[in-house]
Amino acid sequence: MSRVICAGHLNWDVTLRVDALPEPDGEATVESHVGAGGGSAANVASGLVGLDVPTSLLGSVGTDEHGRAAVAELASKGVDCQYVVDVDHGPTTVKYIVVDASGDVFVLGSPGVNESFEADDLPADALAAADHLHLTSQSPATAAALARLASEVGTTVSFDPGRRIGDRGYTDALRLVDFVFLNDREAATALGEAAEHNHSDTGGNGGAVGDALDETTLVIKHGPKGAEVRDGDERHVHPGYPVDAVDTTGAGDAFAAGFIAARLEDRTYERALAIANACGALTAAEPGARTQLNWRRLDDLLER
Template identity: 60%
Template sequence: MSRVICAGHVNWDVTLRVASLPDPDGEVTVDSRRSGGGGSAANVATGLADLDVDSALLGSVGDDEHGRTARAELADAGVDVDHVISDPETETTTKYIIVEPTGEVMVLGCSGANESFAADDLPESALAAADHLHMTSQGPETAARLAERARERDVPVSFDPGRRIDQRGYGPAITSVDYLFLNDREAALALDAFDLDAQTLVLKHGPDGAEIRRGDGRTAHPGYPIEVVDTTGAGDAFAAGFIAASVGGADDRRALAVANACGALASKAPGARTSLTWEDVRRFLGE
């Protein structure tokens, strides 16, 4: 079985569904509220475990109830959490996710422990046993060092820097990984700022599907028309599907089809995590 290490944020998510965002100095009613583990790296690791990929997580939480609960949820989902550290000096990072009826989201984040881990918290033996390293938003120095260590071991690396790509010094990491996951806004910023000729770009176009750019070559998939409920975690589910298919030997076209299916399944359900199984994916693909 392939083994994938995911490195990045482990959060506690509080999701609030509202009919609309309030005007300045206004107020709206919260239609529903739910809490649970989140964070991009944790979400991808969970999705991979659902898809029968041996997944491990490198990240950090606070030494508090939310951190312990988040770890327990991940372990119950089949994720190896041996490399999730507990920081006694700060609390588990909390994200408040506000979801409108269209399924679009806005995020309010509280700083916390999700970047307390360092690259050296991943033992050399764990990296040597990995078939793939997937990094998500994290400290720029940590990301660059992890990518460097993986290159030394010939472990392929993917990176999804997230919505703050233009606010952090991710250049050394971005230009040293094998696969770069970007949405349209992130891609516009990255292509303008960096020389990405050596990277395989996995571009997420939302309802318009996705594509892979590798040098002058392109492979595209149109995606699937669905009724969106909540886009929280859809990009993480997409990444999990793409990586699971790729480490399983799928070609680009198949990997994109699986990734888009996983993203669509996540968008059809509330919350940052949706149970992904190969049975559900194949049924969605009509197979």
């Protein structure tokens, strides 16, 4: 059985590297065009298996070439894909990721079936046997149902709700999880004024979402400035690692993989943040959403 189950998006990514992001009515030169598997849940699963953590993926793809390729790529890396649902009523979700010379990214998404899976597509015995469940952006009802089932069987849960945390109705799920991953923009949306402080001391100034997060441990990613953990009255900080960013796509997912892997081994928050920041830095320094993570590469960076 897998130690971790990742639930959420499994996509096909088309990455366009351009010389610069154009202004309105402007034009840019496409310097390269690459297709590969993507999606937050899939990226985290790939990172975890690279860190020697047996991992299963719960998600959905269409019965098309992109879906088959995305699943085959993950399976070749060692991700257990037996809970990936093949959907015949729509296409695999495709994301068009545009990356400029400085590594800045914007994303164009096409409709697809990456939220067609449901909580009951995951057998109860698989969830009970896992050490941890990681949720990413997905149907709010599915996220809440999975978090509730995990809570009932004593499996810990983390959640990375993504950029739409403020408008997708995730409050039920957020109340049930142990850890929530947010970047600075998402933290500002979710917590309001509390984003600059320990959220437990500010009364949930972010409204309903802030209130839902009031008893949750927050892991806030500051990009090149590192990251922090806010656990009740405690605050743990790591400054990160200086790297020349090539492509920040997937860096947050790699960060989550490193943090989860470290916590499964009972590492302290400080050490977990160091490992997570190293994973994010390695990913940002290379093109594509899935840098090959392994302990040898991480140890080289951590020692420096």
